[in-house]
Amino acid sequence: MNKQLDEQLHSFTEYLQIEKHYSVHTFEQYRHDIEEFYVFMKEQGLRSLKDVEYSDARLFLTKLHDHGLKRSSVSRKVSSIRSFYRYLNREKQLLDNPFSFVNLPKKEQRLPAFFYEEEIQALLDACNGDTPLELRNLAIFELLYATGIRVSECTNIQLGDVDLGMSTLLVKGKGKKERYVPFGSFANDALEQYILHSRPKLAKDGSHTQLLLNHRGGALTQRGIRLILNKIIEKASLTGKIHPHMLRHTFATHLLNNGADLRTVQELLGHAQLSSTQLYTHVSKDQLRKTYLAHHPRA
CATH class of the missing domain: 1.10.443.10 (Intergrase catalytic core)
Structure with missing residues (x-):
């Protein structure tokens, strides 16, 4: 991970902790999802977040499906990265959000178990x-x-x-x-x-x-x-x-x-x-x- 990507991720997780009051478990989940996306960027030769385009976001979604992940897991990962970009947009560090128009897969409708x-x-x-x-x-x-x-x-x-x-x-x-x-x-x-x-x-x-x-x-x-x-x-x-x-x-x-x-x-x-x-x-x-x-x- 290069220095800029590391600083952007660190800034985002601080925001989740201090401003959003997310639990340690929640922001660690965000961190893990974003770091997974960083690995994908490296594989695609993308050096910074501003180099990522909509087609790259679609390819990332395809790779997640190819790995056999559940739809709920795919949705969570995409939501994490989308929120990350939205934060960087707010901070004026990036202008675009390539994940804005990525359609999330519909979640499986599992009815909650209960007792009679x-x-x-x-x-x-x-x-x-x-x-x-x-x-x-x-x-x-x-x-x-x-x-x-x-x-x-x-x-x-x-x-x-x-x-x-x-x-x-x-x-x-x-x-x-x-x-x-x-x-x-x-x-x-x-x-x-x-x-x-x-x-x-x-x-x-x-x-x-x-x-x-x-x-x-x-x-x-x-x-x-x-x-x-x-x-x-x-x-x-x-x-x-x-x-x-x-x-x-x-x-x-x-x-x-x-x-x-x-x-x-x-x-x-x-x-x-x-x-x-x-x-x-x-x-x-x-x-x-x-x-x-x-x-x-x-x-």
């Missing part, structure tokens, strides 16, 4: 118990299902973020955006039992301010939550796999199935774009269709 209400009840039954860890596990499950928060948001919750009196949770989401999410009486009871009777026994030295603690008294990690949920589904004897995001999918699907409007669900999930939330309407319609076929006498 009877499955949720079976999982809740599997959480029963009165040991400190069992009370904690029930609080985790109730909280994820009641709020639809991401597992990363769950592990970042501080004790002061929980308001049991108002049954609300302060959630720090992507891009350092904050939102308040309500939760119901079942989650409130589970959290109260955990905070009053379980957490003090898990907290060894009392130095951690995180809400959720592991068996050693340290902050619970995302991997820890995944292990807990896997144990719950094994105990419930349900077939298939569970991952934390399934409870987020279930939260959204159940709200929509029971009449919640799309904008409200968008706010609760912390989605920046309504299109991200609209994916769940397909799940809801599918569920409505199954119910119709199962119960209508002339279906």
Whole structure:
């Protein structure tokens, strides 16, 4: 990589960190995509970004397809490079953006997996118990299902973020955006039992301010939550796999199935774009269709 390309990439990643507040994982992904494009430029004898033309952008897209990448991966890489050029245009370092008119491949429409209400009840039954860890596990499950928060948001919750009196949770989401999410009486009871009777026994030295603690008294990690949920589904004897995001999918699907409007669900999930939330309407319609076929006498 020559000095100019290196400086341009460094400037862009600083912009993603400082101005856009992107996570380390996100801007590293941008960096990787752009460095991959730099390798392509070297193969094509292109020494600077201003030498890249629309035909080169199309050739790069073709090469990505030839490598057998998924459409979602191709779209992400092209979006990364397009954003990079857009930033350099804004900074007056480049005049053109050869990726402006490159059509992104349509993403595969995968419907998010979710649990039916009877499955949720079976999982809740599997959480029963009165040991400190069992009370904690029930609080985790109730909280994820009641709020639809991401597992990363769950592990970042501080004790002061929980308001049991108002049954609300302060959630720090992507891009350092904050939102308040309500939760119901079942989650409130589970959290109260955990905070009053379980957490003090898990907290060894009392130095951690995180809400959720592991068996050693340290902050619970995302991997820890995944292990807990896997144990719950094994105990419930349900077939298939569970991952934390399934409870987020279930939260959204159940709200929509029971009449919640799309904008409200968008706010609760912390989605920046309504299109991200609209994916769940397909799940809801599918569920409505199954119910119709199962119960209508002339279906």
